[in-house]
Amino acid sequence: MASKWDPSKWEIHQLYSKHSDLRKLLPPTSILTPGSLSKYLDKYPSVYVKGKNEHTGSGIIKAWKTEKGYRFVRVKGKPVDVKSIDELYDKVTDGRRAKSVLVQKTIDLATIQGSPFSIRVMIMRDGKEKWQYAGMLAKVAGESSVVTNVRRGGGYAATIENALAQSLGYGRDQIESVKRELIDHGFKLIRYATKSGYRSHEAGIDFGIDHKGKIWIIEVNLAYPSYELFNRLKDKTFYRKIKGLAGDYQKSRRKTG
Numbered sequence: 074m075a076s077k078w079d080p081s082k083w084e085i086h087q088l089y090s091k092h093s094d095l096r097k098l099l100p101p102t103s104i105l106t107p108g109s110l111s112k113y114l115d116k117y118p119s120v121y122v123k124g125k126n127e128h129t130g131s132g133i134i135k136a137w138k139t140e141k142g143y144r145f146v147r148v149k150g151k152p153v154d155v156k157s158i159d160e161l162y163d164k165v166t167d168g169r170r171a172k173s174v175l176v177q178k179t180i181d182l183a184t185i186q187g188s189p190f191s192i193r194v195m196i197m198r199d200g201k202e203k204w205q206y207a208g209m210l211a212k213v214a215g216e217s218s219v220v221t222n223v224r225r226g227g228g229y230a231a232t233i234e235n236a237l238a239q240s241l242g243y244g245r246d247q248i249e250s251v252k253r254e255l256i257d258h259g260f261k262l263i264r265y266a267t268k269s270g271y272r273s274h275e276a277g278i279d280f281g282i283d284h285k286g287k288i289w290i291i292e293v294n295l296a297y298p299s300y301e302l303f304n305r306l307k308d309k310t311f312y313r314k315i316k317g318l319a320g321d322y323q324k325s326r327r328k329t330g
């Protein structure tokens with residue numbers, strides 16, 4: 074099987090839709106068309122619109138119905154009101170190629186003092202090319218941002234323990250069980266991707282946890298996950314582990330050519 078590299082958000086969605094367990098973690102997602110946009114806005118309280126190949130929170134839009142029409146927010150901009158679904162479609166597409174944009178049901182993310190957060194889990198190959206869990210943290214959205222990407226959204230990194238305790242009131246045992254579940258999901262996501270021909274040696278997986286405590290997949294980055302987020306935590310254990318694993322992997326690659 075030819076190896077595949079850096080799949081788009083749509084490829085990832087389609088890949089995991091085929092897996093009976095992982096499918097349950099995916100929010101409903103479709104290619105953006107006037108029809109899908111209108112259907113999603115009828116069915117869900119709000120939607121996210123994102124480019125298949127865009128990253129770091131760029132161009133992410135949240136949109137919903139209002140009494141007089143529709144409203145949307147781009148990343149952390151001012152809300153914009155439009156009257157018709159056609160106008161909304163035009164604005165959220167923003168000159169991007171048809172079929173290169175996705176619409177997705179909003180995950181009702183748990184919040185810390187009103188700010189939603191997502192959870193980044195890092196899993197990386199070590200010097201023996203074996204996958205290892207390297208760390209996790211919570212990315213908390215900046216004020217009035219619809220994205221939890223720390224740099225673009227103006228947010229901050231928190232420990233998973235703090236995030237789950239503050240948002241959902243979880244105690245130690247519940248936190249440990251969520252962590253274990255996230256790590257298990259992470260390994261499963263990677264195993265399935267590599268089995269399906271995707272090439273990766275380090276993955277940064279973004280999960281969401283909703284107000285009811287249900288876990289969702291927001292994004293699976295099989296290439297170029299940022300390490301620097303972990304350097305924002307006071308405790309550098311994960312950051313050092315990540316740098317260590319990355320170094321070991323690079324060294325082993327140089328040896329084997």
Ligand SMILES: Nc1ncnc2c1ncn2[C@@H]1O[C@H](COP(=O)(O)OP(=O)(O)O)[C@@H](O)[C@H]1O
Nearest residue numbers: 121127128129130131177178179180220221292
């Ligand atoms: N369906 C969704 N529900 C709630 N928040 C979302 C949804 N999709 C994206 N987001 C928010 O937007 C951020 C960026 O989306 P993501 O799909 O990860 O794209 P990017 O590659 O730009 O990081 C996420 O980290 C999350 O905070």
Ligand SMILES: [Mg+2]
Nearest residue numbers: 129130279292
């Ligand atoms: Mg992301």
